[in-house]
Amino acid sequence: MxxxxxxxxxxxxxxxxxxxxxxxxxxxxxxxxxxxxxxxxxxxxxxxxxxxxxxxxxxxxxxxxxxxxxxxxAPRLAEAIAELPARAGQGTVREHLEAVVLVAVPFYRQSFPMAGGLLASPELLAAHRRRLDNAGPHHVSSRLADYLRAERRLGRIADVDPDATAMLLIGACFHRAFLEVFYAGEGPADVLRPGALEDFARETVRALLGGIEETAG
Structure with a gap:
């Protein structure tokens, strides 16, 4: 590396x-x-x-x-997220969110072995938390929410809760990474759907932006 x-x-x-x-x-x-x-x-x-x-x-x-x-x-997730609010109104929301997924999943996948040991040691976790001060993992979803809030003000996304939307996307990435680490290529054939990360990013963002509720008429 x-x-x-x-x-x-x-x-x-x-x-x-x-x-x-x-x-x-x-x-x-x-x-x-x-x-x-x-x-x-x-x-x-x-x-x-x-x-x-x-x-x-x-x-x-x-x-x-x-x-x-x-x-x-590890993949630079915090940096990628921090740059997003300044990009509101540029490109497409879909492109920006797919880029987040493509960074977030590898980041969490690589972080799990380290985070597992950290969470298993209360003393080490407390020391790590103190050293981070206020720069903890919550900044990933909060900065993503800031970006979505800016896009909402520009009228480029619907009037939805930016914080809840950010948590949905980051949560999906976290779970995808967990499945990859847990099964390590030895799970059922259909454990990862969509299979390719690029397909996962595209379909997850499509579901997030389009919703799953059937439209009237």
Whole structure:
């Protein structure tokens, strides 16, 4: 997952930057295999090919590593959502919402192994919550609601509750990601419908915008 030689306009990572990137990559791999609680800093350092002392030059503790993995190694959901309100009135609402789905599902899919360990440890969860201050996961749906509210003011969507609509879309993405992680390709053939993520995005947004109530006449 390291972008050592693939960063646009920049050379390969070296020195401390390379060590930091390798630590994050190693942490992401271990959290996905052994879980957050069992992934110790010693294991992460060994997987990254550095000493534990070198690891602590870049991160205060495992909690900070977890936060940085989410922010730098997972699909950038928060950033994608934060940009939406400024795009109200541009393009189509359908295109914007489908783009959200295409980022949100991979984000939640990648986050589940990390979040599972976090939720299983009340102490770690409390520490994580304090460190986030007010920048918690609720911002995903609230910022999406801000975008929908702006589109409603422009008359581009119906007079529906933006907060409820945002929760419906994000909830659908969350459940889709959960099914993918839970079954890991070993579930019933019809467990994921629509099968392809692009089809899921298109049909979910279509149902959300069009509704399912039969029209009169």
């Amino acid at each position: 390291t972008d050592e030689g693939n960063r646009e306009g920049a050379g390969p990572l070296t020195g401390g930057a390379l060590t930091r990137a390798r630590v994050l990559d190693a942490a992401a791999r271990l959290i996905g295999t052994v879980g957050l609680v069992k992934a110790t800093t010693k294991q992460i350092a060994r997987e990254a090919g550095c000493s534990e002392a070198a690891l602590y030059k870049h991160f205060r503790d495992k909690e900070e590593i977890f936060v940085r993995v989410l922010r730098e190694r």
